[in-house]
Amino acid sequence: MSEIIEATDQYIQQLFKEKLPSTFVYHNYTHSKRVYKSINEIIEHSQINVKDATILQLAALLHDTGYIVKREGHEEESAKIAREFLSSKNVEKDIIEGVEKCILATKFKDTVPTNELEEMIRDADSSHLGKDYFEEASEFLRQEYQFQGVKDFTGRQWRNENIKMFVEKHKFYTDYALNNWQPVKQENLATLMEAKKKYKKKLKKEELKAQLKVKYKDASPDRGIQTFYRTALRNHIKLSDIADTKANILLSVNAIIISVTIGNLFSKFDTNPYLLWPTTIFIVSSTITMILAVIATRPNVTRGEFTKEDVENKSVNLTFFGNFHKMELSQYQWAIDELLKDRDYIYKSLTKDLYFLGKVLDRKYRILRLTYTTFVVGIVVSILAFGVSFAFADLTVAEVQQIIEKPTN
Structure with a gap:
């Protein structure tokens, strides 16, 4: 790990420890390190230079620091924090600009990746969708929404939200993610669909049981x-x-x-x-x-x-x-x-x-x-x-x- 990467890791660890509310059980230091690990997987299987690799690694560590300020629009705040920190470390201007663009590319709702680096950071940020620990990570995110007062999802509602994310809102871009994470993503989606099917079957059975109970309650002596x-x-x-x-x-x-x-x-x-x-x-x-x-x-x-x-x-x-x-x-x-x-x-x-x-x-x-x-x-x-x-x-x-x-x- 280069000096700037090591310094950035120590910086975000201390930053989250001192300023990030404990209600952030998903978007925290653990998540940032998980994204950092995923981006390194992509880098190892890609043909990019050291400079671009450094940009991606810094963006992975700094992309969620804006949560110490606010939830909505945290990407812009993360970009500001990244610029201030990297400038204080005398990092080259073009690297800082590259980090800012990669951080802003993680804004799923409003942006589409425009280059290879943005695709890579986007895949790393959503890599949990194609990992075995998806269910655990997803539950942490649901709890965070509840603790933060965003929305209190029921198990059924959260499952439907995840299915919608898998089918309509998310896609992997890099060859590595498509070859290694997409198959697991499909398995996770299949698990969600099966759970939804079982729930519908159970609900239908209970409704039928209730109807029969009402129908034959008075008819049976x-x-x-x-x-x-x-x-x-x-x-x-x-x-x-x-x-x-x-x-x-x-x-x-x-x-x-x-x-x-x-x-x-x-x-x-x-x-x-x-x-x-x-x-x-x-x-x-x-x-x-x-x-x-x-x-x-x-x-x-x-x-x-x-x-x-x-x-x-x-x-x-x-x-x-x-x-x-x-x-x-x-x-x-x-x-x-x-x-x-x-x-x-x-x-x-x-x-x-x-x-x-x-x-x-x-x-x-x-x-x-x-x-x-x-x-x-x-x-x-x-x-x-x-x-x-x-x-x-x-x-x-x-x-x-x-x-x-x-x-x-």
Whole structure:
């Protein structure tokens, strides 16, 4: 590397480090060195003199320095920076002018290369389009546009922009680029086109799926049927839990009542015989209440077996454990496989399950109603009995008999 090339490399490295915003993740020192490497590839395979080679190398290093000033029109700023720097290094005037022209030739939108040097620098600047690292470099450029607030491209939009660039806006000019980079460029384009094709296919599939979903959502009864069974079964199970909870409450309350009554009143019967009958009524009503609560929650035991004929005739409900808890696993798996083959069998099983749950609930709530009635009546009668007992506690048997017989005289 000649002295001026080395000095220029150090200059742009320090310049970008101090003045280039960190949001430039593509147009930075790394990009400039990548262009410099590409221009050297072209120079090595071209018949140009040392002076022209120096112009190209300097232009490659300095062509994006204008980004420290502004994005739009950075090429003109890069040319100014290049002139000031190269003049300070006493570089020949014709080399400086050549560098300026090459830098301005990298303005893709508004210029067309007019000579061999401009074609070379133009190819080097866009060499990433024909390299294996195109996808990585392209993503850095997309992120830079986003960070800089130029435009926030989606993946699909950016892919379309790249395809447009490949097909409509870009071309290689030098023989070296056409022979070595153009084939890779075509591969990169093919990859983009394939990705676009896959995306369109996926999008079309999703749109068709959405259309079918809307079309058959109301036409198919499956969703409504499933919702019905799910809601009905959930409500039945919830009601069963409520009944069991109420029965357990009555069991606990009456167990406490009996314990307290036995512990406090039985020992007083010798001195307070008038407590015998109220206490007996109280305990008996509580005991009946507990018995009814147990009956309400007492599970029914089923045989837990089914035959092959039951499954074939669809007469067994495989959704209820009481019909299969004694069967072997292999037999139950076979029965379930047969069930799942028949949509009607599934719904019939769910219907049976729902029906018998309803029957169980009917029994539970009838007994539970009787349990609460017994409990309330027992409490009321017991309280009245205690009241009467306390009222006549100090009377003799003869006096009580007189009070009872007095209205008949």
